[in-house]
Amino acid sequence: MKTYKLIHNLDFDVTRSVHDMAALFAYSPDRDSDTVLKVHYDGSCCQAVLYTGEKVQQSGAVTCAAGISGEITRCVKLAVLEVLTRFTGEQPRLPWGILTGVRPGKLAHKLLDGGMEPDQLPQYLLDKYLLPLQRGKLLKEICILQDKVLPYRKAVGIYIGIPYCPSKCTYCSFPSGIVPQDEESQQNFLNFIEQDIDSVVKLISMHSLNVSSLYIGGGTPTSLKEKVFARLMQCAAKKLFLPSVREFTVEAGRPDCFSAEKLRIMEDFGVSRISVNPQTLHDRTLRLIGRKHTAADFYRAYEIAAQSSIAVINTDLIVGLPGETAADIEYTLTEVAKLRPQNLTVHTLTLKKGAELFGSRPTLSALEAETVLDKGAQAAAATGMRPYYLYRQHYMLGQLANTGYALPGTESIYNIQMMEERHTVIGIGPSSATKVPLQDGHHLRKLNMPKNIATYTENLQQLAEKRRKLFEK
């Protein structure tokens, strides 16, 4: 294993940024390593030096422009990338250049808000961040589309997280638990969600917030028993489905806990968008990843959803599931596209530490995954969909991205609000996040609710108070 010890003279932490670059060359941090990576900033330039024993290599001096936030970090990354390229002789794949954050769209929006002409954006991102031109163009198009869909910056999104699922998917690192089978436990949990909703209702009224989207996700909210699910829907709809709400989404992702009755409940309470997710249409993969349903179950769930009054159906797919070849994924893509969902979200496999499959070797190479993702984009375009949001994650196969596609007019408002972090989002329930953008529209006040359900329920009052304070000027 290749390791390095980092030494730097910066007055802020660059460990993560350096590590992201070093990981491209399969280097891991180790404070006892004999290989030393030294990063030096002299007030205007960054330089990196790498040495081990007699072998020494250094980057050129990367000049940092003054007065731009994040500029020194950008220059550190470029210097580290250069020194490692020289030291190893390797040229790593950089599908997203040196952009390593979850939300590349945030940078693009920031540049456009700062007065950059949209047509200048792709070249700027290539020059400064080594971002391939076609991805810069994609970001430009997504930013323009998002501003059309959601021009009102004060539109608020509300998220309710139900942290239960019928079984645990082996690729999942989300802290959801298996849904308790007894109704009493489910109702008890819902008592806390109701309390949480009530404190958000007060917040909305106190600050005259304009709520534009309501999203019930998780986990899998439809894993609750019908009676409990109906109570959740009634409470959310009665208290939060305000006249200003333009979109009401329920994550009904798992076909193994979807039913005609739950669909009827969602229709009755005005749900306008649901997710029904196959992830793959291969039963052997579904078994491998711990989902207790078959492709046929997905088709059944999709069919009844398509016949309902719910206007928008989203389907999620994952590229890179264990044992799947490019041909397997293309089959799923083609078959799902034939159903003509209004939204399609193509994920790239991400195995974080909490996932059972963490550490396992992917079946697809990074290049194959990239090719399949391009085919996904083509399949979406062939049905008239456009990409409208994207995000990336650490540990993602091939450092690629997840992309949401939508038919014009069906783009999810909540997904844009959540991903671009330019709108207020209020989180209810364990693991949810409340984000309140500051005046500049690019920095946030934030509160993450605890992942642990007991910690959430035991501290709900204090947490609600902390959330309230985020809204104080």
Ligand code: SF4
């Ligand atoms: S359904 Fe979603 S949240 Fe639940 S275990 Fe599977 S991937 Fe995780």
